[in-house]
Amino acid sequence: xxxxxxxxxxxxxxxxxxxxxxxxxxxxxxxxxxxxxxxxxxxxxxxxxxxxxxxxxxxxxxxxxxxxxxxxxxxxxxxxxxxxxxxxxxxxxxxxxxxxxxxxxxxxxxxxxxxxxxxxxxxxxxxxxxxxxxxxxxxxxxxxxxxxxxxx
Amino acid sequence: xxxxxxxxxxxxxxxxxxxxxxxxxxxxxxxxxxxxxxxxxxxxxxxxxxxxxxxxxxxxxxxxxxxxxxxxxxxxxxxxxxxxxxxxxxxxxxxxxxxxxxxxxxxxxxxxxxxxxxxxxxxxxxxxxxxxxxxxxxxxxxxxxxxxxxxxxxxxxxxxxxxxxxxxxxxxxxxxxxxxxxxxxxxxxxxxxxxxxxxxxxxxxxxxxxxxxxxxxxxxxxxxxxxxxxxxxxxxxxxxxxxxxxxxxxxxxxxxxxx
Numbered sequence: 001x002x003x004x005x006x007x008x009x010x011x012x013x014x015x016x017x018x019x020x021x022x023x024x025x026x027x028x029x030x031x032x033x034x035x036x037x038x039x040x041x042x043x044x045x046x047x048x049x050x051x052x053x054x055x056x057x058x059x060x061x062x063x064x065x066x067x068x069x070x071x072x073x074x075x076x077x078x079x080x081x082x083x084x085x086x087x088x089x090x091x092x093x094x095x096x097x098x099x100x101x102x103x104x105x106x107x108x109x110x111x112x113x114x115x116x117x118x119x120x121x122x123x124x125x126x127x128x129x130x131x132x133x134x135x136x137x138x139x140x141x142x143x144x145x146x147x148x149x150x151x152x
Numbered sequence: 153x154x155x156x157x158x159x160x161x162x163x164x165x166x167x168x169x170x171x172x173x174x175x176x177x178x179x180x181x182x183x184x185x186x187x188x189x190x191x192x193x194x195x196x197x198x199x200x201x202x203x204x205x206x207x208x209x210x211x212x213x214x215x216x217x218x219x220x221x222x223x224x225x226x227x228x229x230x231x232x233x234x235x236x237x238x239x240x241x242x243x244x245x246x247x248x249x250x251x252x253x254x255x256x257x258x259x260x261x262x263x264x265x266x267x268x269x270x271x272x273x274x275x276x277x278x279x280x281x282x283x284x285x286x287x288x289x290x291x292x293x294x295x296x297x298x299x300x301x302x303x304x305x306x307x308x309x310x311x312x313x314x315x316x317x318x319x320x321x322x323x324x325x326x327x328x329x330x331x332x333x334x335x336x337x338x339x340x341x342x343x344x345x346x347x348x349x350x351x352x353x354x355x356x357x358x359x360x361x362x363x364x365x366x367x368x369x370x371x372x373x374x375x376x377x378x379x380x381x382x383x384x385x386x387x388x389x390x391x392x393x394x395x396x397x398x399x400x401x402x403x404x405x406x407x408x409x410x411x
Contacts, residue, residue: 007346012353014309019357021316022332025323 154187154273155407156265157333158291159299163311164282167301167338169196170373171399172279174392175299177382178400180234184274187227190240191261191291192281193247198239200380201230211241216260216290217250223264236273244287251286258286258326262294275403284318292322297333299403301367304337304350333406334360336399338367365399367392 159168159175172188180186190197191212195205205211208226215221227236251257270276278291292298298319302308312335323330335358341347355362368391376386383392 007349008353009306011306011309011350014306014313015353015357018309018312018316019359021320022358022361025320025332 153267154270154276155297156270156276156278156295157297157299157403158278158280158288158295159301160280160288160291160315161300161302161308161311162282162284162288162315163302163308166303166308167336167367168192168282169200169279170377171299171301171336171338171367171396172277173197173200174373174382174384174396175399175403176235176275176277177232177384178396179275179277179403180232181384181397182400182404184234184404185272186235187273187276188235188237189276189278189291190237191244191287192240192279193242193244193287194281195240195242197279198237200377201228201237201239202380203228203237203239205239205241208239208241211243212238213241213243213247213250215264216247219263222266222269224266224269244281247287248285258289258293258322261290262327265294284314289318289322289326292319292330293326295327295330297331297406299333299336299363301336301338303339304347304354332361333403334363336363336365336367339369340366341369363399363402365395365402367395367399370395 159172161168169192172190176186176188188197188201189212198205210221210226212223212226215223215226223238227238230237251260265276278295280288280291300312300315302312319330319332335354337351337354340351351366370383370390370392372387372390373383373392376383376392379386383390383396387393
């Protein structure tokens with residue numbers, strides 16, 4: 001009786017391991033995406049309720065925000081400026097990381113990106129001044145260190 | 153905004169450079185603006201495109217070292233209007249020593265991709281070296297997707313296990329959005345039962361993470377390389393050209409779906 005040769009040997013075992021690792025990556029990403037969507041839809045629902053009451057106020061604020069948007073003011077510098085979306089969501093973590101990393105050997109670009117995120121989020125007078133007179137291309141690390149010290 | 157794809161496998165000779173070159177050309181032929189980035193110190197991709205890597209004033213190594221040197225300044229044009237390249241540099245061989253394998257050095261490349269540069273291209277394809285060192289980690293950190301070319305043989309599988317660990321590490325620590333676009337079966341020889349059986353099993357276990365396109369073994373692909381050409385330029389009717397056109401269509405479809 002002829003027996004079929006096992007050409008693949010141990011390959012099938014390895015394939016199965018790799019396959020399950022890949023699919024777990026897939027499902028992990030799916031769950032993350034779904035959570036993100038859930039959060040944003042919850043936020044949207046809340047927003048919709050509030051919106052009816054405050055529509056006129058919102059319009060005012062929106063116009064102000066558009067006028068004061070530092071991104072608009074700094075348009076020429078936007079090409080070299082990247083802020084990861086998750087930093088927007090985890091602002092507190094981002095702030096902590098920024099403080100921690102300033103004590104460590106933080107690269108200039110990271111400091112600038114995180115610093116500009118702080119400037120964008122915190123509406124203090126001092127920050128507005130920095131926003132007005134500086135650009136993401138300036139060496140902001142020193143002045144940002146001062147800001148962090150002040151608010152730490 | 154450009155979709156950045158790394159072509160990665162730490163095993164040598166699986167078709168990373170051939171895939172980067174031919175996929176890039178196929179995408180460019182489909183009216184996409186494409187930038188190829190040669191991160192392999194062997195410089196094969198750059199040499200094939202007729203660039204003398206030793207004669208460059210500034211190189212990708214200088215960009216990684218000097219934060220103020222823009223990546224855009226070292227881009228070279230090719231004969232194809234839609235296809236540009238950032239050549240490799242001999243100094244990349246010393247990258248491991250220069251930038252120790254730690255995660256603070258993982259974002260040197262991603263940091264150098266400015267938004268304006270990304271807006272100039274539809275696709276940026278990174279040809280990675282055959283290792284899982286700091287250059288590959290930088291490529292993964294800067295990428296949206298990974299394409300893993302592999303021969304349907306057991307040694308290729310061992311490599312993928314190790315690559316997955318690095319991929320997971322980078323995804324966890326540096327680039328949460330990184331995704332495997334697919335495993336690309338290359339150098340498939342339909343006459344070999346081993347290749348047929350292995351391909352079936354790869355499809356069974358990897359499911360959607362395998363490209364439907366299979367790059368079949370094709371002498372024209374190698375002949376084209378000897379002539380410093382893509383298979384499209386060398387013999388547009390060759391099976392290799394058809395395979396890479398179909399791969400380009402799959403890649404474009406995948407990216408459009410995600411958008």
